[in-house]
Amino acid sequence: MTATADQIGQIVDLGGPAVRDGLVAVEHRLAALAAGEAEPLRSPFQATLTAGGKRLRPLLLLVAVETAKALRATSDLYEATGRTVSGSRSSWPEVDDPAVRAAVAVELLHTATLVHDDVLDRAPLRRGRPSVFSAYGRTTATALGDLMFARAFQELVALGDPVSVRQLTTAAYALVEGELMQRADLGNWRVSRARYLARCRLKTASLFEAACAIGAQIGGQPELSHRLGRFGASLGLAFQLLDDVLDFVGETRETGKRRAGDLLDGIATLPLIIALERTPGLDQAIEEGDVDTVCRAVVASGAATDTRTLARAYVSAALAELDGLSLGGDLVRALREIARVVVERGA
Template sequence: MSTLSIATAEEVKDLLADDLAAIEREFSQQSASPIEVVTDIATYLMSGGGKRIRPLLLLLSAKALGCENHSRIRLGAVVEMLHTATLVHDDIIDEADMRRGRPSANTTWGNSKCVLAGDWLYMQAFEAALEERNFKVLDYLISLTKQMVEGELLQMEKLGHLINEEEYFDLIYRKTACLFKVSMQLGAAITHADDDIESHLGEYGRNLGLAFQIVDDVLDLTAAENVLGKPVASDLREGKATLAVIHALERGTGADREAIRTVLADRSFDRVSHVQILEILHRHGSIAYAMDTACAYAEAARLSLSMLPDTDAKRALLWVPGFVTSRDR
């Protein structure tokens, strides 16, 4: 592992500010449609903020390998369009009312229009990617889309049921980590990096994405609603067993397991309260276990960067795992 210093948040912001602004403009241009409602929905979603971590990863991957051409901007917009399309579809599937502290798009425009707008964003992302004339880019994006859809279908089949850790990690890889992995690989693909470097960067993205989703799942259980921007414990109310819950189920008393099963089956806290579930999770160290696991994946991501030359982009990539595991939303 290099002794290179980890960048600060301010240094990362300075390094990427112009490129991220260019990606915002590219997204706006790419999502402009003669059908006004498509543009309205896309604009609403973009204005909701978000961490832009996926395009950030693509930019840093490309910069670490010396890429400064427009491809990094175009594909940064592509991965953000794909991510935005999945959020639209996820909110419909989960019947979510809130997203990032605002009404979800489907609450405003209805499910039917939002399904179609999400489909349009997917196709527009692929049309933009096609301009690269790079089969590897398309191969990554097609494989990514299939895995994300499979992940959503698998999760729907598991709702209300108990799953083990292996099944949980398979789900979060497909739903979240796969896009992180591909964002890193795309940065390498447009620089025509060798397969070994591309593989290491993909491993960084995979490990970071797993850490990101585990932290997301912990925050869903523990964060305040005004910080999270949506109702807390949404996962349990939707029948989803996440890592801390799985840990407690494996270690809890019969009464503990029954309480958790009741919430998952009822998809509500009518018979067992959120406070009771949190008490069970804390008593068995399940929240700490999940966060320790996230931090282990974050560190594994850092270790994947050893083959990269020492640059400001690498310093920024070393910073991202700490940001992922220490955030509060």
């Protein structure tokens, strides 16, 4: 399953007016950027942005910003009066707010990688719809991914915050490194668990980490960047592990992708790695492209269950980063709710 609109709405409510208004401003800014492009990129840009993404990474960034603001306000007020406050009551200006631009940058970078991944994988579907590659062709999809990548950094550079730019640049480099590692592993069904997890850290966890760290930086608490960054990184690992389980056990109408898509693309993920360790003769089914047999083996061998268990351990590690924060109330609850939604998507 994927996060439902109701679940996202509950998280937004916990985040408060600032997060709610921020997400609206993010949508406005993304729409304006797409509308401002010339054809032939305007239409696929607009189609990609309306394809059903839940904006999880911008949501993480905006909640991290408000968490940092609330912690700063608590510290400032405590020093001044000996009292504490429970949170921030600010709301975003429109699209020029630094946090909104940063959230837009994170979403654009994420979307650029999806568009490019679909080109490399020749994927027919993305979020249940024809991918840009399928609908518009390789040349247009490649150009659109490049454009989104450039626009992401254009948004962030406009803030004049070199630390945030460095954080997103680090994530972008990791994404490329992870993709190259995955390309090198194509068709190698005996990839080690350690190498698989290294790929996950690079391809997925790095951008979750950047979203949370940039949020803390923009929220005025740079010393919180490492802690919230670790929260995001662990959450990203869990997200990818559960995504890889759903690749074998999820329905296309729910996941928006073809069943066993990674298997068909020659990519070994943890459920398959574990199933191979426990199922004699599974190599032959893989080589024959027998998706049904492989999917059954992933479940029967306990590989899906064990991958979920590891994902939940990473979620627990993420939640541990929130312990001891001198802030209670809805903002930390929002971060915890995001973690719960990530776990539930693999249930």
